[in-house]
Amino acid sequence: MTRSLSLHSRRKLKPRDASRFAYEAPPLFAELAAAVCETGMLPEKELHECWQMAQIVDRAFPDSLRIADIAAGHGLLAWILVLLARKSEGLRPRTAVAVDITRPKSADSLAASLLKKWPELSGSVHFVEGSAEAIQADKATLFVAAHACGSLSDQVLLAALRSRSPLAIMPCCHSLRKQQESLLSLAQLSGYSAGVPVRSPLESNAGPSLVIDLFRKEALASADYDVQEAMIQPEITPFHRIILARPRTEVRDPGMALTMGHSRVPVQRSGQVRAFEKLHTLNVADAKETEALSHRPSREWTRFFDLSFWMKDEALVPSLHDELNRLMTALSEQGQNSWETRVTVRDQYWNPATQQRACTFRIEVRSVAVPIEKADALRLRRELGHGLDAFFAACPGAFRRRGD
Numbered sequence: 001m002t003r004s005l006s007l008h009s010r011r012k013l014k015p016r017d018a019s020r021f022a023y024e025a026p027p028l029f030a031e032l033a034a035a036v037c038e039t040g041m042l043p044e045k046e047l048h049e050c051w052q053m054a055q056i057v058d059r060a061f062p063d064s065l066r067i068a069d070i071a072a073g074h075g076l077l078a079w080i081l082v083l084l085a086r087k088s089e090g091l092r093p094r095t096a097v098a099v100d101i102t103r104p105k106s107a108d109s110l111a112a113s114l115l116k117k118w119p120e121l122s123g124s125v126h127f128v129e130g131s132a133e134a135i136q137a138d139k140a141t142l143f144v145a146a147h148a149c150g151s152l153s154d155q156v157l158l159a160a161l162r163s164r165s166p167l168a169i170m171p172c173c174h175s176l177r178k179q180q181e182s183l184l185s186l187a188q189l190s191g192y193s194a195g196v197p198v199r200s201p202l203e204s205n206a207g208p209s210l211v212i213d214l215f216r217k218e219a220l221a222s223a224d225y226d227v228q229e230a231m232i233q234p235e236i237t238p239f240h241r242i243i244l245a246r247p248r249t250e251v252r253d254p255g256m257a258l259t260m261g262h263s264r265v266p267v268q269r270s271g272q273v274r275a276f277e278k279l280h281t282l283n284v285a286d287a288k289e290t291e292a293l294s295h296r297p298s299r300e301w302t303r304f305f306d307l308s309f310w311m312k313d314e315a316l317v318p319s320l321h322d323e324l325n326r327l328m329t330a331l332s333e334q335g336q337n338s339w340e341t342r343v344t345v346r347d348q349y350w351n352p353a354t355q356q357r358a359c360t361f362r363i364e365v366r367s368v369a370v371p372i373e374k375a376d377a378l379r380l381r382r383e384l385g386h387g388l389d390a391f392f393a394a395c396p397g398a399f400r401r402r403g404d
């Protein structure tokens with residue numbers, strides 16, 4: 001016995017479920033469902049959500065040939081938008097980038113299953129681990145986001161506004177308390193002068209989703225966007241509203257670019273660094289750049305420490321630089337741990353009183369495969385010190401460690 005469709009089911013579809021979709025129309029949906037079932041990893045609800053949203057978005061923006069699916073999760077929305085353009089009548093060579101701070105295993109399984117069915121889609125969708133806050137587009141790109149929770153949907157709107165990009169979002173998890181800051185940024189960037197909605201009787205009557213989405217639409221209209229609303233079937237999810245907006249003018253407000261500086265993407269830190277933390281700007285319009293970024297490893301380890309020296313004159317800086325490089329390369333090879341090392345001059349100045357040059361070097365170690373613990377960095381620093389003692393002994397009086 002085959003079970004009928006269950007629009008809101010969170011149960012993951014399994015290969016045996018494919019038969020339930022076999023006679024669904026259009027045939028493309030049945031084929032897509034079979035490929036999704038094959039992965040065994042995606043809940044049924046998400047298939048319906050993404051399919052229905054993609055239909056609406058494709059109808060509203062048939063000519064958009066470049067898509068950025070932000071907070072993409074498994075990336076199904078991006079894939080369906082590409083599929084609709086390439087498999088419906090009148091082939092449109094659409095490409096997409098799916099962006100999320102983490103690339104779930106389901107994203108790889110989904111890509112493999114879809115490419116098995118449609119090998120000709122190879123290279124049309126790339127997945128980049130990046131943050132919504134880093135996104136920009138220097139060419140026509142449609143920004144889409146399905147269920148980017150709470151303020152994340154505002155980040156998508158902010159990114160779209162900064163690039164004057166068209167957009168389609170289906171927001172969820174609205175919270176007037178948690179979204180005060182992002183809604184304020186939206187008001188500032190769009191030039192919307194009405195105050196940011198606060199928790200009020202209005203909220204209890206209308207619910208935060210209505211209040212916040214209305215605010216979003218008005219902010220977009222203030223920024224000279226043509227705004228529309230659409231719905232997927234409410235049986236799938238209570239968060240079924242889609243905001244569709246297209247800029248009436250392409251010209252960017254010069255003030256908008258200024259807010260790029262406020263990105264809250266974390267700065268590089270020591271220890272384990274995830275791919276998205278290293279990406280401070282991501283041009284989603286550039287298919288070559290996003291393809292290259294899609295091949296990065298998800299995480300790497302970096303450690304660094306600084307060493308400062310006095311030396312007799314500036315000409316000695318390169319020779320110490322070379323020696324540090326040589327020692328670090330030798331130390332990392334000794335451990336057979338495939339760590340990359342880098343030595344850079346971080347700071348230097350001339351002290352006229354002592355007639356000496358001070359120079360600070362930054363020593364960085366990076367590894368993709370093997371974690372670098374704090375203790376490893378301390379050991380490297382110690383061993384580097386021993387190596388330098390021998391180098392300094394060979395050129396007496398030329399160098400002195402600061403603080404010695």
Ligand SMILES: C[S@@+](CC[C@H](N)C(=O)[O-])C[C@H]1O[C@@H](n2cnc3c(N)ncnc32)[C@H](O)[C@@H]1O
Binds near residue numbers: 046149
């Ligand atoms: C509710 S899921 C939605 C996933 C997918 N769009 C869907 O409809 O199934 C929200 C996604 O946002 C991602 N996310 C969280 N913070 C993010 C950020 N700053 N930038 C990009 N993605 C983010 C999460 O990793 C998660 O995959």
